[in-house]
Amino acid sequence: MADLTTHPDEIKVVSKRFGQGAAEIDTYLKLDGYKAVQKALTMSPDDIINEVKASNLRGRGGAGFPTGMKWSFVPKDTNKAKYILVNGDESEPGTCKDRPILEHDPHAVIEGVIIAGLAVGAKVGFVYIRGEYRYLVDIMRKAIADAYAKGYLGKNIFGSGKDFDVRWHTGAGAYEVGEESALMESLEGKRGIPRIRPPFPAVVGLWGGPTVINNVETLASVPHIILMGGQKFADYGPPKNGGTRLFCLSGHVNKPGVYELPLGYPLKKMIYDVGGGIPNGRKLKAVVPGGSSTFVLTAEEAEQMNMDFDSFGKRGEFLGSGGVVILDDQTCMVKFALRVMKFYQHESCGWCIPCREGTDWLKKTLTRFHNGGGLRKDIDNIKYLAQNMLGRTFCPLGDAAAIPTMSIVDKWRNEFEMHLEGRPCPFDPAAKITELPVVGAH
Amino acid sequence: MVISDKLDKFFDEKMKEYPTRRSFLVPMLLYSQDEVGYLSDEVIAYLAKKTELTELEVRNVISYYSLLHTKPMGKYHVQVCTNISCMLRGGEEILDHCKSKLGIGHKQTTADGTFSLEEVECIGACSWAPAVQINYDFHENLTNEKMDKVLDQYRSKAK
Numbered sequence: 313m314a315d316l317t318t319h320p321d322e323i324k325v326v327s328k329r330f331g332q333g334a335a336e337i338d339t340y341l342k343l344d345g346y347k348a349v350q351k352a353l354t355m356s357p358d359d360i361i362n363e364v365k366a367s368n369l370r371g372r373g374g375a376g377f378p379t380g381m382k383w384s385f386v387p388k389d390t391n392k393a394k395y396i397l398v399n400g401d402e403s404e405p406g407t408c409k410d411r412p413i414l415e416h417d418p419h420a421v422i423e424g425v426i427i428a429g430l431a432v433g434a435k436v437g438f439v440y441i442r443g444e445y446r447y448l449v450d451i452m453r454k455a456i457a458d459a460y461a462k463g464y465l466g467k468n469i470f471g472s473g474k475d476f477d478v479r480w481h482t483g484a485g486a487y488e489v490g491e492e493s494a495l496m497e498s499l500e501g502k503r504g505i506p507r508i509r510p511p512f513p514a515v516v517g518l519w520g521g522p523t524v525i526n527n528v529e530t531l532a533s534v535p536h537i538i539l540m541g542g543q544k545f546a547d548y549g550p551p552k553n554g555g556t557r558l559f560c561l562s563g564h565v566n567k568p569g570v571y572e573l574p575l576g577y578p579l580k581k582m583i584y585d586v587g588g589g590i591p592n593g594r595k596l597k598a599v600v601p602g603g604s605s606t607f608v609l610t611a612e613e614a615e616q617m618n619m620d621f622d623s624f625g626k627r628g629e630f631l632g633s634g635g636v637v638i639l640d641d642q643t644c645m646v647k648f649a650l651r652v653m654k655f656y657q658h659e660s661c662g663w664c665i666p667c668r669e670g671t672d673w674l675k676k677t678l679t680r681f682h683n684g685g686g687l688r689k690d691i692d693n694i695k696y697l698a699q700n701m702l703g704r705t706f707c708p709l710g711d712a713a714a715i716p717t718m719s720i721v722d723k724w725r726n727e728f729e730m731h732l733e734g735r736p737c738p739f740d741p742a743a744k745i746t747e748l749p750v751v752g753a754h
Numbered sequence: 755m756v757i758s759d760k761l762d763k764f765f766d767e768k769m770k771e772y773p774t775r776r777s778f779l780v781p782m783l784l785y786s787q788d789e790v791g792y793l794s795d796e797v798i799a800y801l802a803k804k805t806e807l808t809e810l811e812v813r814n815v816i817s818y819y820s821l822l823h824t825k826p827m828g829k830y831h832v833q834v835c836t837n838i839s840c841m842l843r844g845g846e847e848i849l850d851h852c853k854s855k856l857g858i859g860h861k862q863t864t865a866d867g868t869f870s871l872e873e874v875e876c877i878g879a880c881s882w883a884p885a886v887q888i889n890y891d892f893h894e895n896l897t898n899e900k901m902d903k904v905l906d907q908y909r910s911k912a913k
């Protein structure tokens with residue numbers, strides 16, 4: 313369904329089976345399928361974890377936490393049931409990379425779950441897929457059933473004497489459920505309200521048992537790491553930023569699409585070469601580097617960035633989820649900030665006051681601003697409100713709403729000024745986002 | 755029975771995979787809604803009994819999830835994404851176009867019950883924007899003209 317695109321700079325590891333019918337188990341087997349699990353069954357749990365550590369694989373869900381290290385936090389001496397939970401909630405605006413994995417290579421995810429289970433001593437894995445992705449739930453259901461039929465799941469997998477079960481599960485529409493502790497609540501049949509940490513899921517997770525939560529792409533990378541060796545995967549990327557990842561190019565580029573590129577790939581090349589540049593002879597204004605929760609980059613910044621975790625980390629920013637959104641010079645940054653805030657206001661679970669009230673106030677203020685009712689003091693007020701959400705909430709959604717907002721106010725203050733004193737939006741005089749009544753003075 | 759025996763059996767099988775009775779509740783709500791059209795009082799009572807929860811607890815879960823509805827929707831639920839990647843490529847224009855073509859607004863249903871419309875958040879089609887989901891089917895790289903064709907297809911299917 314999702315169109316496939318390709319570019320010569322791509323290094324196809326996770327995407328190597330895309331478009332080859334590997335959702336069918338027999339085709340998957342011809343393409344080295346289920347070899348990684350069989351290899352892992354000959355390895356000790358520590359060997360598996362060390363191989364993943366050597367690969368420098370970092371979580372592809374957004375936070376970039378080292379995967380091998382996450383697995384090593386699971387206690388060995390416990391008699392509680394342990395679980396692997398695959399995060400397929402994919403809802404971060406700009407992100408559409410787990411979709412092609414689940415569509416074209418579902419067995420790679422199943423293999424990743426089994427290997428993670430072998431590494432931490434879990435016997436059950438759950439694949440949670442967002443409710444909107446029903447066709448992918450159906451693909452995963454069939455893949456799991458086929459794997460059981462072959463004896464790759466269930467009792468005594470591959471005649472190893474070990475048992476492993478994989479279950480599928482689906483959500484019903486909620487961005488916040490992608491947050492790992494909310495994900496567990498949802499899987500337990502509840503509202504997706506996060507849990508207070510500590511304890512961390514690796515110690516107390518699903519139904520109280522130690523739980524490893526990883527993104528779809530993270531786990532789909534694991535079988536390749538086991539087969540090629542951690543070092544080889546690591547070598548594709550810069551130090552401490554192993555491998556390749558799927559980047560979803562969207563917005564104002566000539567060739568949007570999902571491309572697998574090595575970490576550290578220059579963003580400038582990604583936009584102009586892989587993405588084919590900006591359409592309609594326009595110029596670059598801004599880039600959202602990894603989903604709507606990341607700091608927005610100016611054109612100048614973007615043209616100097618390399619796409620790896622540490623290049624962003626040393627600026628105090630985030631590489632994020634792989635969703636690279638390109639904005640041309642005709643984009644109104646006030647409107648953009650408003651649309652982003654509208655999203656977070658809608659998705660806030662309402663538990664923490666700074667997030668619940670902050671996103672609402674910001675949405676109202678930005679709406680008024682975009683409609684020409686902005687006051688000069690509002691510009692600082694927006695920044696102040698956003699800043700006061702940072703670090704003051706139970707889950708990172710509050711930060712995720714504050715971060716893009718703060719960076720837009722800092723970098724495009726002039727555009728806010730252009731909207732002052734009842735002037736129409738300079739980029740769209742017939743501005744459309746008007747559904748909120750302009751009330752109150754906050 | 756409010757839902758088909760087949761679905762009920764499927765729920766029983768799936769519930770065995772979890773350590774608690776309520777764990778499979780969210781998918782059960784969604785699959786029941788798919789069959790019945792919406793989460794009626796009867797469906798809620800049935801699922802409350804099945805999971806050994808109160809109806810209030812079930813309603814509490816329903817209200818959290820944006821795909822779940824307690825009122826009937828159109829036979830074809832047109833969900834237009836206007837989040838960032840879609841907005842940059844004309845998602846709002848597609849939404850306006852749907853509003854005028856169908857003569858309904860956000861979260862409204864046509865008089866004949868064929869279509870309902872909703873502006874939605876990112877549906878994971880950002881690289882193929884602007885995108886719309888009708889029930890569970892994705893329609894991507896849309897223009898107003900393509901959107902017309904898509905709506906026509908559903909309209910003739912409805913007859």
Ligand SMILES: Cc1cc2nc3c(=O)[nH]c(=O)nc-3n(C[C@H](O)[C@H](O)[C@H](O)COP(=O)(O)O)c2cc1C
Nearest residue numbers: 371372373399401402403490491492526527530708
């Ligand atoms: C509001 C919010 C939404 C999130 N959504 C997702 C998501 O859709 N998919 C995902 O893999 N991670 C998501 N995450 C990150 C998860 O909490 C978690 O870090 C991740 O699943 C861990 O897997 P990884 O280490 O393999 O990346 C989200 C986090 C937050 C705060």
Ligand code: SF4
Nearest residue numbers: 661663664667705707
């Ligand atoms: S930060 Fe927002 S989404 Fe996260 S727990 Fe608090 S209110 Fe809920």
Ligand code: FES
Nearest residue numbers: 835840876879880
């Ligand atoms: S922003 Fe519309 S599908 Fe992602």
